[in-house]
Amino acid sequence: MEALSQGREGWHARFVMKHPALLSLVLLASCSATPAPAPAPSEASAPALAPTEIVAAAPVADWSAIAPSDLLVMDLSPGAKGAARRVVIQLLPAPFSQGWIGNIRKLAAAKWWDGTAVNRVQDGYVVQWGDPDGEDKAKAKPLPPGLSKVDAASYATSSSEVRPLVADAIAHEALGTPHPNTPIFMKDAYADTTLVWRGWPIGTDGEKMWPIHCYGTVGVGRDYPPDTGSGAELYAVIGQAPRQLDRNIAVVGRVIDGMENLSSLPRGTGDIGFYKTAEERTPILSIRIGSEVPGLPRYEYLSTDSKSFAAYADARANRRDSFYIRPAGGVDICNVPVPVRRVP
């Protein structure tokens, strides 16, 4: 299917990269991620850049470093043929979920997860890890001292910081001149508005804003409310974005490397994907904050207020590269994953 179109650059990519001055023109001409009339196939001009090509052509200045202290590094037991299985998670920045993330830092410092396991893999939904005996108070592994109890009010935070951005973007849309570097997504089934802000997909209703669940999102398992979980029990999304969980559970980060080491695990044999036997679980060797892991690669993300990101979001909404005959004219925010790479 996309075998031929995604993997290599078309003439547009080569042309633009040889003529960097033209790049900004191309990007300025195509910077809306909100629905726009899709040209009929016969009206379409020559094939444009694919999203991957736009990312590959982004200037160095459009990439932002991720501090190793904001990474959580999980090493699973070796896989087939002894292959190492590492999962790297980027933790959310303030003002989101900092209570739980503070707990996660303490749990990692205490090496609490070492010797725990991946206990649940529910197809199309989540992989979950932590203490397999966590539900049994008599057998549960004691948590380290000093963890905070976080309230459900922390699922969302004031939207005052993004409100002017959203208003500005909506005003631009109304004038038919989409904002050059704040792509917003109005046709969302779950939130009034969604946008990508400081590297993260968020929802807002004008009063509050909150991080949302996409493929690869990491959150905090919990029991019934008002319990919101400590952060010791974590999950990662491995299917269609379960947006119904937004504001019902704490989002703390996203997998940026090694996602396949979670998503390809054998599915659970019991109810809702829990393994029936201890032997089926995948042991966790260690979980550490990135700054404690020798030799960890450096990572960076495509700045989401850059023109490159706006052009990437637009191309995700309007595929005009050679493979496509009908651009969609819109895109779900979870289909605009923030590009993350190892620093070249």
Next chain:
Amino acid sequence: MEALSQGREGWHARFVMKHPALLSLVLLASCSATPAPAPAPSEASAPALAPTEIVAAAPVADWSAIAPSDLLVMDLSPGAKGAARRVVIQLLPAPFSQGWIGNIRKLAAAKWWDGTAVNRVQDGYVVQWGDPDGEDKAKAKPLPPGLSKVDAASYATSSSEVRPLVADAIAHEALGTPHPNTPIFMKDAYADTTLVWRGWPIGTDGEKMWPIHCYGTVGVGRDYPPDTGSGAELYAVIGQAPRQLDRNIAVVGRVIDGMENLSSLPRGTGDIGFYKTAEERTPILSIRIGSEVPGLPRYEYLSTDSKSFAAYADARANRRDSFYIRPAGGVDICNVPVPVRRVP
């Protein structure tokens, strides 16, 4: 996370199942899948049924049999410890994609796929299978005679059959009395309207309608347009719904059993998820039409014009069961998968 709330029935489920006359009242009271004001946590009444509980309580009359002749059964080589790996795919009914599906029936009858392989697993995107040498004209396995060449016009079809349903549902919404058995989804980033019709999620723009890509959707791999593929190269979605492919590629069905045998395969080691070496591929033992497979279980789906389905769709949009504190008030159509089960 949902360990406690999804796996067992709350008192509501037990109460309603003991008093079936009340079931229809509960369902009639909550039949809209389109956004509705979500009650604030403090206003919420006692926990309601979870979607799984609604499905479990659906009367026998609300289930529709799937003809074995509309199934495609793929047996992969045995997995770990010699476990059988079967994938069952339900093919789309008319008026959708029948040209490609006719070819698929011929390919299965000719046992053409026997000895081919799963060649590509791209994380968060697709698993793809067929002739590993299909791209190399000199080495490609010859296709059976009599396959049809299908035109891209067949990606969509006239929407005349669903137009009255959509108009009726919209009229009901406008009056604040959602249609009791046609849930529609207006806030979709890719189509004017999406709905579930005769068991399948579809998009429509008022003129045309087309099947859409969700988790588990099966489609026809192709080269650059105007080629639309023969049906010999197939893929299944294993990540966030790649809706940008709608109307750009042929949808032919969905996986209804054994999805984990595709989604948990090792990810490809090469570009866009192709395996670098032949040894990494998963051999396909056989692909047959279901009516040719002895001992195949019977399957049925929850009729999508039933009140049970409307209630299920509403519950997916407004989770009011014990785990949730804030119903979303909306849902993406790909988060309302049509329930399919083996006939009890």
